[in-house]
Amino acid sequence: ACCSYRLRDALHPLWQSPLTIPGGTRQSPINIQWRDSVYDPFLKPLKISYDPTTCLHIWNNGYSFLVEFDDSTDRSIIVGGPLENQYRLKQFHFHWGAINDWGSEHTVDSKFYPAELHLVHWNAVEYPTFEEAVMEGNGLAVIGVFLKLGARHEGLQTLVDALPAVKHKDTVIEFDVFDPSCLLPSCPDYWTYAGSLTTPPLTESVTWIIKKKPIEVDEDQLEAFRMLLFTSDGEEEKRMVDNFRPLQPLMDRTVRSSFQ
Numbered sequence: 410a411c412c413s414y415r416l417r418d419a420l421h422p423l424w425q426s427p428l429t430i431p432g433g434t435r436q437s438p439i440n441i442q443w444r445d446s447v448y449d450p451f452l453k454p455l456k457i458s459y460d461p462t463t464c465l466h467i468w469n470n471g472y473s474f475l476v477e478f479d480d481s482t483d484r485s486i487i488v489g490g491p492l493e494n495q496y497r498l499k500q501f502h503f504h505w506g507a508i509n510d511w512g513s514e515h516t517v518d519s520k521f522y523p524a525e526l527h528l529v530h531w532n533a534v535e536y537p538t539f540e541e542a543v544m545e546g547n548g549l550a551v552i553g554v555f556l557k558l559g560a561r562h563e564g565l566q567t568l569v570d571a572l573p574a575v576k577h578k579d580t581v582i583e584f585d586v587f588d589p590s591c592l593l594p595s596c597p598d599y600w601t602y603a604g605s606l607t608t609p610p611l612t613e614s615v616t617w618i619i620k621k622k623p624i625e626v627d628e629d630q631l632e633a634f635r636m637l638l639f640t641s642d643g644e645e646e647k648r649m650v651d652n653f654r655p656l657q658p659l660m661d662r663t664v665r666s667s668f669q
């Protein structure tokens with residue numbers, strides 16, 4: 410069931426820029442057609458090493474809520490997989506729907522999940538700042554993890570407990586120890602493809618690594634995401650829901666899988 414993409418949402422402040430980048434050839438998100446993905450035996454296992462003490466704060470940026478990390482050193486990094494270099498963790502955030510029928514950005518065989526986690530990393534080996542890496546074809550690596558309705562996720566709950574404190578746009582709270590690897594499925598399998606940021610500036614700088622297995626969260630945890638607001642304190646309240654970009658054309662791209 411595709412989402413009823415209400416005009417109001419398409420005109421949401423964030424979408425004032427074009428929904429499609431003129432001349433874009435590697436835009437995200439995309440539908441991952443499982444049977445069209447190509448097993449690549451040369452793909453390495455993805456190696457993830459996060460230092461929980463690099464966690465800084467949670468903030469509501471008016472589009473999602475982000476957990477930001479100290480990326481001034483190589484203490485939280487990923488390496489291997491499809492990546493030529495190691496990439497530093499900068500932040501993670503989520504995309505979700507108003508109801509459980511949709512919310513993810515990527516789909517698998519046209520199936521939406523109720524939410525999707527993005528762990529955003531940048532190539533600090535080749536570029537001096539995140540802002541510069543965002544402009545380069547191999548500048549970013551984002552791990553995508555699907556969330557599905559099921560058992561309560563204890564690791565996520567520490568995040569959920571903090572959300573009321575960042576209900577309004579531009580609110581922030583300190584969050585000083587969190588290990589985001591608790592949000593990753595144990596299965597190592599992933600798909601990978603060359604794509605873009607899914608919010609403006611939509612730059613084509615992301616190596617996407619989409620985990621095959623979802624993590625399970627319960628209804629109360631998804632509802633906690635939905636009580637956040639797009640709007641600042643004092644403005645007319647707009648619930649933060651359906652903060653996902655529409656699917657983009659695959660064009661001349663192949664999605665590779667790390668598994669057969």
Ligand SMILES: NS(=O)(=O)c1ccc(C(=O)NCc2cccc(F)c2F)cc1
Pocket residue numbers: 527529539540543551605606607608609610
């Ligand atoms: N949903 S996602 O994972 O594809 C995604 C990841 C990161 C960003 C981001 O950092 N935006 C701010 C931004 C953008 C460009 C340059 C910047 F310096 C910057 F902070 C946007 C989308």
Ligand SMILES: [Zn+2]
Pocket residue numbers: 502503504527607
């Ligand atoms: Zn995202």
